[in-house]
Amino acid sequence: MTELGHPRYLLSAGPWRSLWYITVGAFGALPVLALARLPVDLDAPWSYLVKAAAAVVADLALALPLAVLERRRLRILVGSDVPARARYWCSFGYAVAFTAVICLADFVVLVLALCTLMVPLAPLLQFVLDIGSIVNLDGPVPDAVLVPVGLLLLAPTAYLVALLAHGQAALAQWLLGGGLAGRVRELRHSRTRLVDAFDAERRRIERDLHDGAQQRLVGLIMTLGLAELDLAGGGAELVAKARAEAESVLVELRELVRGIHPRVLTDRGLRAAVMELADRCPLPVRVRVALPRRPSPQVELAAYFIVCEALTNVVKHSGAAGAEISVTTCGRRVRLTVRDDGAGGADLARGSGLQGLADRVAVVDGTLTVTSPAGGPTELRVELPWESRDCG
């Protein structure tokens, strides 16, 4: 959608959308105006109070339906759905603003805009429809002046319509969409959902490989093994070679599958999984995991990948002779520390590995600090909640 400030805005669909948006809003003015004209048989000082009270009561009742309708109206301008995250009082505030000001402004500006459209079209309409009998066109201005002046007025009117529409859309989004905080919340939720979906996908791939390719490869190895028994001499040798080949494929596949999703983590939890990472690390790694219970699967997986990446960094960059991993409880959070006795100088700003860790930690609402003075040691400290809060 072309932005309001864009030089070609007037040529885009923007003004028409805005016009359609306020037209819908202007319909809201009809019942408001009708109610305002109801005769109220009360003494003058009280009648205003009663009217105001009635308006407040009406707005209280209308707050939620109006919020729903406004969200639908917002689609005209915003193009996507505004999340329904408003508190009731925000919806009420919007209802007051809409019934007291917005719908009336929409109505007035709509009439103004339609009139402005009529001005340059008047000679044409007069010629085609003979509207002179309905509308008084006998002004002091001749057509020759009327048409260009009308055309000139079109631009500012279009901007007036657009400003009004976008202004109230912004207000509606702010009040009904939970404002910026609501957007941030929405984005965080969607990020968490993305990571969760990603993890679920990894689990599925792991399962598929385990039940499919890995099993079939084992089957193949078995068949080759049996064939070896039946053959003699060169044939058996050839089959043995094929079997060795198949076995190395299976080993590679197992490595791949382990990297995709660690089965031991799901089955046994963090301690066993971290121990296994330590076992596979070429450096001696001391592991201490003391958790009274298992964190949520998201947090466990995050912790696992953090240890994984951290150990990779230690091996690749630190030049350390050993490392130490501890996972403990720290108040209401899980604290994970990876320390090595290497050269230090690790920097969060450089190295995409560390940045990836920081991202992973942020998704589950954790914090990551790295202390790595030149000359070492490097300590990576991560604090994670027990549960990932954004689950929906």
Place this chain on the structure above:
Amino acid sequence: MGEPGLRIVLAEDAVLLREGLVAILERFGHHVVAVADADALTAEVDRERPDLIVTDVRMPPGYAEEGLRAAVCLRARHPGLPVLVLSQYVAAAYAVDLLEGDDGVSGLGYLLKDRVGAVRQFVRAVERIAAGDTVIDPEVVRQLLGRERTMLGRLTAREREVLALMAEGRANGAIAAELCLSPAAVAKHIGAIFTKLDISGADGHRRVLAVLTYLRG
């Protein structure tokens, strides 16, 4: 295969592997009852009282570690029942679980499924487990070797190698052949291992304790 075959209960949910394993074991004269999940395994073992069970780790209904858990339970119910766990995972945690049952470590095995291809060695491993040996997959043993442990830290590299082979259930002669040592040298290393790990007692038992120390860390 002069002796009468073993009666084996096999639990494996993948048809292909189940049939392959049955074919291999029967070929060497063993009698196999094959089932497809952990519950059937338990029921079958209670009825058949087999000489050995061979089970997969991950099986229906949950596809978690039903097979392993069933094996541990069965060991507790039928003390001394030889168990071989076949797995796709190089996971020390599973193997240690199996070994930490309260009835000692005789007649236990944890092998990767890859080992099935070397049919003769595989069947020999099965027979050794049935006879009371402990056979742990070399891959798993290698993984455990990486662990830095206080006790094991006292051993020399050579002693660790010897211990690793002991954990695989090898006899002294086989260890000597594998490491190109004389049997006397192997015996000396084993003696040193026992001393360093503070293990005393009858030799067979000491071996088991050493392996357990090794596996437990």
